[in-house]
Amino acid sequence: DAGITQSPRHKVTETGTPVTLRCHQTENHRYMYWYRQDPGHGLRLIHYSYGVKDTDKGEVSDGYSVSRSKTEDFLLTLESATSSQTSVYFCAIRGQVNYGYTFGSGTRLTVV
């Protein structure tokens, strides 16, 4: 598929533990995004990046941090996971001009 992979695909973790989700792309795209999807809320933007070391907050950034030290990787970290962060997380990439977004297959995170 389109050169974007998310890892892990599934994770169960305990409340209070740190968790890092990885998004890796092989398209050399400038823009990368993290969304979460929950029933009743649809897709909500957490953080996004418009270049190496350039990131910004989205709609629901509290409790999350991100890092982008190289073009191909965008990491989402939950410093201390809570049950409210149980969700499906999607990463997306976009090229330089008005191309459509390409989404990864998602990471299902369960915080118990």
Add this chain to the structure above:
Amino acid sequence: DAKTTQPNSMESNEEEPVHLPCNHSTISGTDYIHWYRQLPSQGPEYVIHGLTSNVNNRMASLAIAEDRKSSTLILHRATLRDAAVYYCILFNLRDDKIIFGKGTRLHILP
């Protein structure tokens, strides 16, 4: 962010055309109209986008009203595989991001 309005759900028969409407009365001159769809248990998938003129690709057609305050995604011949949630989104290059609404859940009847 500019807003769009879509019906919550629609039904269509298999092998018939489907017209999915979207209203965006506050669209600005530099907003692109993007459509995505999300099949069950998958990430969203880009379908089509346009600015002013109607657009066609292998997946669908996009018809944009002359005043740009509404648009219609056209699936020419629906299959069961087209059952999904369809999102109409306004995208401005200045914003660097897209915000999803609730979309339209399309049911295809065999």
